[in-house]
Amino acid sequence: MQPSAGPALPHARSGAMHWITTAAAVGALVGAVALVQPADASPKAGGRPATPSGPPVAAPDPHAVTYPLTCAPGATVDVISHVSADLDGDGRPETIAVVRCHSDTGTPPSGVYVLSAPAHAGGLPKIAVTLVNPKDDRQISDFRLAGRSVKATVLGFSSDDTPRCCPDLRRTYTWEWRDGRYVALPGPANTI
Template sequence: MQPSAGQDLPHTRTRGVHWISTAAALGAVVAAVALVQPADASQDKPAATATTPAAPVAPPDPAAVTYPLACGDGVKTDVISKVSGDLDGDGRPETAVVVRCHTDTGTPPSGVYVLSAPAKAGGPPRIAVTLVKPEDNRQISHFRLEGRTLMATVLGFSSDAVPQCCPDLSRGYSWEWRDGRYVALPGPAGTSV
Protein backbone atom coordinates (compact mmCIF):
# COMPACT_ATOMS: atom_id res chain seq x y z
CA MET A 1 0.00 0.00 0.00
CA GLN A 2 1.29 3.36 -0.99
CA PRO A 3 1.00 6.31 1.33
CA SER A 4 -1.16 9.07 0.09
CA ALA A 5 0.09 12.58 -0.34
CA GLY A 6 0.96 14.28 2.94
CA GLN A 7 1.75 11.07 4.80
CA ASP A 8 5.32 10.32 6.00
CA LEU A 9 6.96 7.03 5.48
CA PRO A 10 8.54 5.55 8.61
CA HIS A 11 12.05 5.55 7.14
CA THR A 12 11.84 9.22 6.02
CA ARG A 13 10.98 10.66 9.41
CA THR A 14 13.82 12.50 11.10
CA ARG A 15 14.42 12.08 14.76
CA GLY A 16 16.81 13.74 17.23
CA VAL A 17 19.21 10.80 17.00
CA HIS A 18 19.47 11.30 13.26
CA TRP A 19 20.42 15.01 13.64
CA ILE A 20 22.93 14.31 16.40
CA SER A 21 24.69 11.59 14.40
CA THR A 22 24.79 13.83 11.28
CA ALA A 23 26.25 16.75 13.28
CA ALA A 24 28.84 14.46 14.88
CA ALA A 25 29.91 13.11 11.48
CA LEU A 26 30.27 16.63 10.02
CA GLY A 27 32.20 17.79 13.09
CA ALA A 28 34.61 14.86 12.70
CA VAL A 29 35.21 15.75 9.03
CA VAL A 30 35.88 19.44 9.84
CA ALA A 31 38.25 18.50 12.68
CA ALA A 32 40.15 16.07 10.45
CA VAL A 33 40.58 18.72 7.74
CA ALA A 34 41.79 21.26 10.32
CA LEU A 35 44.34 18.82 11.72
CA VAL A 36 45.70 17.64 8.38
CA GLN A 37 48.12 20.34 7.06
CA PRO A 38 50.97 20.30 4.61
CA ALA A 39 54.27 19.24 6.14
CA ASP A 40 55.70 22.78 5.96
CA ALA A 41 52.60 24.60 7.28
CA SER A 42 52.88 26.51 10.53
CA GLN A 43 50.93 29.31 12.14
CA ASP A 44 54.16 31.06 13.18
CA LYS A 45 55.70 30.88 9.72
CA PRO A 46 55.31 34.03 7.57
CA ALA A 47 53.94 33.72 4.10
CA ALA A 48 56.51 32.79 1.49
CA THR A 49 57.82 35.67 -0.60
CA ALA A 50 59.03 35.70 -4.14
CA THR A 51 62.53 36.81 -3.09
CA THR A 52 64.68 35.81 -0.16
CA PRO A 53 66.31 38.72 1.68
CA ALA A 54 70.00 39.00 0.91
CA ALA A 55 72.63 38.56 3.59
CA PRO A 56 73.79 41.82 5.18
CA VAL A 57 76.48 43.58 3.16
CA ALA A 58 79.64 44.68 4.95
CA PRO A 59 80.48 48.38 4.65
CA PRO A 60 83.46 49.28 2.44
CA ASP A 61 86.84 48.76 4.14
CA PRO A 62 88.80 52.04 4.21
CA ALA A 63 92.11 50.14 4.46
CA ALA A 64 91.52 48.65 0.99
CA VAL A 65 91.40 52.03 -0.80
CA THR A 66 94.18 54.09 -2.38
CA TYR A 67 93.46 57.75 -1.60
CA PRO A 68 94.36 60.65 -3.92
CA LEU A 69 96.76 62.32 -1.47
CA ALA A 70 100.16 63.69 -2.42
CA CYS A 71 102.03 62.27 0.57
CA GLY A 72 105.45 61.74 -1.00
CA ASP A 73 107.44 58.59 -1.63
CA GLY A 74 107.00 55.90 0.99
CA VAL A 75 104.64 57.97 3.17
CA LYS A 76 101.47 56.10 4.02
CA THR A 77 98.01 57.53 4.58
CA ASP A 78 96.19 57.42 7.90
CA VAL A 79 92.45 56.99 8.30
CA ILE A 80 91.81 59.40 11.16
CA SER A 81 88.09 58.77 11.51
CA LYS A 82 85.43 56.62 9.86
CA VAL A 83 81.68 56.05 10.05
CA SER A 84 79.49 53.60 8.15
CA GLY A 85 75.81 53.54 7.27
CA ASP A 86 73.38 53.63 4.38
CA LEU A 87 74.02 57.27 3.51
CA ASP A 88 72.18 57.37 0.18
CA GLY A 89 69.21 55.15 1.08
CA ASP A 90 69.96 52.42 -1.48
CA GLY A 91 69.98 49.60 1.09
CA ARG A 92 73.77 49.15 0.98
CA PRO A 93 76.18 50.71 3.48
CA GLU A 94 78.76 53.32 2.59
CA THR A 95 81.81 54.31 4.65
CA ALA A 96 82.80 57.95 5.11
CA VAL A 97 86.41 58.59 6.12
CA VAL A 98 88.74 61.37 7.17
CA VAL A 99 92.18 60.67 5.71
CA ARG A 100 95.54 62.47 5.80
CA CYS A 101 99.19 61.75 5.14
CA HIS A 102 101.00 60.06 8.00
CA THR A 103 103.28 62.23 10.09
CA ASP A 104 104.99 61.92 13.45
CA THR A 105 104.93 65.70 13.91
CA GLY A 106 102.68 68.40 12.55
CA THR A 107 99.13 68.30 11.25
CA PRO A 108 98.81 67.74 7.51
CA PRO A 109 95.55 68.65 5.75
CA SER A 110 92.75 66.11 5.66
CA GLY A 111 90.44 64.84 2.97
CA VAL A 112 86.91 63.53 3.54
CA TYR A 113 85.72 60.76 1.22
CA VAL A 114 82.64 58.59 0.87
CA LEU A 115 83.45 55.01 -0.11
CA SER A 116 80.98 52.72 -1.85
CA ALA A 117 80.87 49.11 -3.03
CA PRO A 118 83.48 47.94 -5.55
CA ALA A 119 82.83 48.64 -9.21
CA LYS A 120 83.29 44.93 -9.89
CA ALA A 121 82.92 41.94 -7.59
CA GLY A 122 86.05 41.19 -5.60
CA GLY A 123 87.61 44.59 -6.30
CA PRO A 124 88.48 47.28 -3.78
CA PRO A 125 85.87 49.79 -2.62
CA ARG A 126 85.74 52.93 -4.72
CA ILE A 127 85.71 56.59 -3.76
CA ALA A 128 82.19 57.71 -4.63
CA VAL A 129 82.72 61.37 -3.79
CA THR A 130 85.20 63.75 -2.17
CA LEU A 131 83.50 65.99 0.38
CA VAL A 132 86.62 67.91 1.54
CA LYS A 133 89.69 68.13 -0.71
CA PRO A 134 93.10 67.89 0.97
CA GLU A 135 94.42 70.69 -1.27
CA ASP A 136 91.96 73.07 0.45
CA ASN A 137 94.21 72.77 3.56
CA ARG A 138 91.50 71.90 6.08
CA GLN A 139 91.51 69.83 9.23
CA ILE A 140 88.49 67.85 10.44
CA SER A 141 87.25 67.26 13.97
CA HIS A 142 84.08 65.90 15.58
CA PHE A 143 83.38 63.67 12.57
CA ARG A 144 80.17 61.66 13.11
CA LEU A 145 77.06 60.19 11.56
CA GLU A 146 73.59 61.19 12.78
CA GLY A 147 70.95 59.12 11.03
CA ARG A 148 71.98 59.40 7.38
CA THR A 149 73.65 62.82 7.81
CA LEU A 150 77.43 63.21 8.03
CA MET A 151 78.56 65.95 10.40
CA ALA A 152 81.94 67.49 11.18
CA THR A 153 83.73 70.60 12.29
CA VAL A 154 85.98 71.89 9.50
CA LEU A 155 89.01 73.84 10.72
CA GLY A 156 90.89 76.32 8.55
CA PHE A 157 93.26 79.25 8.52
CA SER A 158 92.59 82.97 8.18
CA SER A 159 95.96 83.51 6.43
CA ASP A 160 99.14 81.73 5.38
CA ALA A 161 100.84 83.25 8.44
CA VAL A 162 98.80 81.04 10.80
CA PRO A 163 100.87 77.96 11.78
CA GLN A 164 99.62 74.62 10.41
CA CYS A 165 99.36 73.29 13.95
CA CYS A 166 96.86 75.87 15.05
CA PRO A 167 93.88 76.55 12.74
CA ASP A 168 92.09 79.73 13.76
CA LEU A 169 88.78 79.26 11.92
CA SER A 170 86.04 76.73 12.58
CA ARG A 171 82.80 75.96 10.79
CA GLY A 172 80.30 73.16 11.31
CA TYR A 173 79.24 71.23 8.21
CA SER A 174 76.75 68.52 7.46
CA TRP A 175 76.36 66.52 4.26
CA GLU A 176 73.11 64.89 3.18
CA TRP A 177 72.11 62.78 0.20
CA ARG A 178 69.58 64.75 -1.85
CA ASP A 179 68.44 64.33 -5.45
CA GLY A 180 71.18 61.83 -6.29
CA ARG A 181 74.15 63.68 -4.76
CA TYR A 182 75.69 64.77 -1.48
CA VAL A 183 74.78 68.32 -0.53
CA ALA A 184 77.00 70.33 1.85
CA LEU A 185 75.09 72.30 4.46
CA PRO A 186 77.50 74.78 6.11
CA GLY A 187 76.92 76.28 9.51
CA PRO A 188 77.71 79.90 10.38
CA ALA A 189 80.86 81.15 8.64
CA GLY A 190 84.07 82.58 10.05
CA THR A 191 83.79 81.36 13.62
CA SER A 192 87.12 81.76 15.41
CA VAL A 193 88.57 78.77 17.22
Protein backbone atom coordinates in the same frame (compact mmCIF):
# COMPACT_ATOMS: atom_id res chain seq x y z
CA MET B 1 14.64 15.92 -21.10
CA GLN B 2 12.75 18.92 -22.23
CA PRO B 3 13.97 21.23 -24.92
CA SER B 4 14.86 24.72 -23.70
CA ALA B 5 12.27 27.35 -24.19
CA GLY B 6 13.20 29.94 -26.75
CA PRO B 7 16.06 30.21 -29.23
CA ALA B 8 19.60 29.17 -28.30
CA LEU B 9 21.58 32.15 -26.99
CA PRO B 10 25.03 32.70 -28.52
CA HIS B 11 26.71 33.31 -25.15
CA ALA B 12 25.31 30.09 -23.73
CA ARG B 13 27.22 27.92 -26.21
CA SER B 14 30.76 26.96 -25.35
CA GLY B 15 32.87 26.20 -28.36
CA ALA B 16 36.63 26.13 -28.93
CA MET B 17 36.65 29.57 -30.56
CA HIS B 18 34.81 31.07 -27.59
CA TRP B 19 37.45 29.74 -25.14
CA ILE B 20 40.39 30.84 -27.30
CA THR B 21 38.95 34.37 -27.54
CA THR B 22 38.35 34.49 -23.76
CA ALA B 23 41.89 33.26 -22.99
CA ALA B 24 43.40 35.85 -25.34
CA ALA B 25 41.39 38.66 -23.73
CA VAL B 26 42.35 37.59 -20.19
CA GLY B 27 46.02 37.28 -21.20
CA ALA B 28 46.01 40.77 -22.71
CA LEU B 29 44.43 42.19 -19.56
CA VAL B 30 46.98 40.50 -17.26
CA GLY B 31 49.85 41.73 -19.45
CA ALA B 32 48.53 45.30 -19.42
CA VAL B 33 48.14 45.27 -15.62
CA ALA B 34 51.73 44.02 -15.20
CA LEU B 35 53.07 46.93 -17.27
CA VAL B 36 51.09 49.66 -15.55
CA GLN B 37 52.28 50.82 -12.11
CA PRO B 38 50.28 52.83 -9.64
CA ALA B 39 50.96 56.57 -9.60
CA ASP B 40 52.80 56.33 -6.28
CA ALA B 41 55.16 53.57 -7.46
CA SER B 42 58.52 55.25 -7.89
CA PRO B 43 62.17 54.38 -7.40
CA LYS B 44 63.82 55.04 -4.04
CA ALA B 45 64.88 58.57 -3.20
CA GLY B 46 67.80 59.62 -5.34
CA GLY B 47 66.59 57.66 -8.36
CA ARG B 48 68.41 54.45 -7.48
CA PRO B 49 66.44 51.23 -7.69
CA ALA B 50 66.08 49.10 -4.61
CA THR B 51 68.69 46.41 -4.20
CA PRO B 52 67.37 42.86 -4.41
CA SER B 53 67.03 41.16 -1.08
CA GLY B 54 69.80 38.84 -0.09
CA PRO B 55 72.60 38.64 2.40
CA PRO B 56 73.66 41.98 3.91
CA VAL B 57 76.39 43.81 2.04
CA ALA B 58 79.49 44.70 4.07
CA ALA B 59 80.45 48.34 4.35
CA PRO B 60 83.46 49.33 2.23
CA ASP B 61 86.80 48.92 4.03
CA PRO B 62 88.47 52.36 4.27
CA HIS B 63 91.90 50.71 4.47
CA ALA B 64 91.44 49.01 1.06
CA VAL B 65 91.27 52.25 -0.95
CA THR B 66 94.02 54.22 -2.70
CA TYR B 67 93.35 57.86 -1.82
CA PRO B 68 94.37 60.76 -4.09
CA LEU B 69 96.80 62.29 -1.58
CA THR B 70 100.22 63.69 -2.37
CA CYS B 71 102.27 62.44 0.58
CA ALA B 72 106.00 62.76 1.20
CA PRO B 73 108.04 59.92 -0.30
CA GLY B 74 107.65 56.81 1.84
CA ALA B 75 104.79 58.28 3.90
CA THR B 76 101.67 56.18 4.35
CA VAL B 77 98.05 57.30 4.48
CA ASP B 78 96.36 57.30 7.88
CA VAL B 79 92.63 56.63 8.18
CA ILE B 80 91.90 58.98 11.09
CA SER B 81 88.21 58.14 11.46
CA HIS B 82 85.40 56.46 9.57
CA VAL B 83 81.67 55.70 9.85
CA SER B 84 79.39 53.49 7.76
CA ALA B 85 75.69 53.74 6.94
CA ASP B 86 73.30 53.57 4.00
CA LEU B 87 73.30 57.30 3.31
CA ASP B 88 71.71 57.25 -0.15
CA GLY B 89 68.93 54.73 0.58
CA ASP B 90 70.01 52.13 -2.00
CA GLY B 91 70.15 49.29 0.52
CA ARG B 92 73.98 49.16 0.58
CA PRO B 93 76.13 50.91 3.20
CA GLU B 94 78.66 53.55 2.28
CA THR B 95 81.76 54.32 4.35
CA ILE B 96 82.83 57.89 4.97
CA ALA B 97 86.51 58.18 5.83
CA VAL B 98 88.71 60.99 7.14
CA VAL B 99 92.26 60.44 5.88
CA ARG B 100 95.57 62.28 5.76
CA CYS B 101 99.23 61.64 5.05
CA HIS B 102 101.11 60.18 7.97
CA SER B 103 103.44 62.61 9.71
CA ASP B 104 105.45 62.28 12.90
CA THR B 105 105.33 66.06 13.34
CA GLY B 106 102.60 68.55 12.47
CA THR B 107 99.10 67.94 11.24
CA PRO B 108 98.78 67.47 7.49
CA PRO B 109 95.53 68.48 5.80
CA SER B 110 92.71 65.94 5.83
CA GLY B 111 90.37 64.69 3.15
CA VAL B 112 86.86 63.32 3.67
CA TYR B 113 85.73 60.69 1.17
CA VAL B 114 82.54 58.70 0.59
CA LEU B 115 83.40 55.13 -0.38
CA SER B 116 81.05 52.82 -2.26
CA ALA B 117 81.04 49.04 -2.36
CA PRO B 118 82.88 47.27 -5.17
CA ALA B 119 80.99 46.77 -8.41
CA HIS B 120 81.62 43.02 -8.31
CA ALA B 121 82.40 40.43 -5.65
CA GLY B 122 86.05 40.44 -4.66
CA GLY B 123 86.63 43.95 -6.04
CA LEU B 124 87.96 46.93 -4.13
CA PRO B 125 85.80 49.77 -2.81
CA LYS B 126 86.03 53.02 -4.71
CA ILE B 127 85.82 56.71 -3.91
CA ALA B 128 82.34 57.87 -4.89
CA VAL B 129 82.55 61.50 -3.71
CA THR B 130 85.08 63.84 -2.10
CA LEU B 131 83.40 65.88 0.64
CA VAL B 132 86.55 67.73 1.79
CA ASN B 133 89.54 67.95 -0.53
CA PRO B 134 92.92 67.89 1.23
CA LYS B 135 94.14 70.50 -1.27
CA ASP B 136 91.86 72.96 0.56
CA ASP B 137 94.21 72.67 3.60
CA ARG B 138 91.56 71.74 6.19
CA GLN B 139 91.61 69.70 9.38
CA ILE B 140 88.65 67.66 10.62
CA SER B 141 87.42 67.21 14.17
CA ASP B 142 84.22 65.99 15.86
CA PHE B 143 83.52 63.65 12.93
CA ARG B 144 80.35 61.56 13.41
CA LEU B 145 77.22 60.06 11.96
CA ALA B 146 73.80 61.46 12.89
CA GLY B 147 71.09 59.24 11.41
CA ARG B 148 71.76 59.31 7.66
CA SER B 149 73.78 62.54 7.84
CA VAL B 150 77.52 63.02 8.29
CA LYS B 151 78.64 65.81 10.61
CA ALA B 152 82.07 67.30 11.25
CA THR B 153 83.82 70.42 12.41
CA VAL B 154 86.11 71.71 9.67
CA LEU B 155 89.10 73.75 10.81
CA GLY B 156 90.94 76.15 8.53
CA PHE B 157 93.30 79.08 8.34
CA SER B 158 92.53 82.77 7.83
CA SER B 159 95.72 83.37 5.83
CA ASP B 160 98.84 81.70 4.51
CA ASP B 161 100.74 83.33 7.39
CA THR B 162 98.76 81.42 10.03
CA PRO B 163 100.95 78.58 11.39
CA ARG B 164 99.72 75.18 10.15
CA CYS B 165 99.81 73.85 13.70
CA CYS B 166 97.10 76.22 14.79
CA PRO B 167 93.94 76.61 12.69
CA ASP B 168 92.10 79.81 13.55
CA LEU B 169 88.78 79.25 11.74
CA ARG B 170 86.04 76.73 12.56
CA ARG B 171 82.82 75.79 10.80
CA THR B 172 80.46 72.88 11.35
CA TYR B 173 79.20 70.97 8.32
CA THR B 174 76.45 68.46 7.72
CA TRP B 175 76.36 66.41 4.53
CA GLU B 176 73.09 64.84 3.41
CA TRP B 177 71.99 62.81 0.40
CA ARG B 178 69.44 64.91 -1.54
CA ASP B 179 68.20 64.67 -5.11
CA GLY B 180 70.84 62.14 -6.13
CA ARG B 181 73.90 63.85 -4.62
CA TYR B 182 75.58 64.78 -1.35
CA VAL B 183 74.74 68.31 -0.27
CA ALA B 184 76.95 70.29 2.15
CA LEU B 185 75.04 72.28 4.75
CA PRO B 186 77.55 74.65 6.40
CA GLY B 187 76.99 76.24 9.78
CA PRO B 188 78.25 79.72 10.64
CA ALA B 189 82.00 80.35 10.41
CA ASN B 190 83.71 81.23 13.67
CA THR B 191 87.19 82.29 14.68
CA ILE B 192 88.95 80.15 17.26
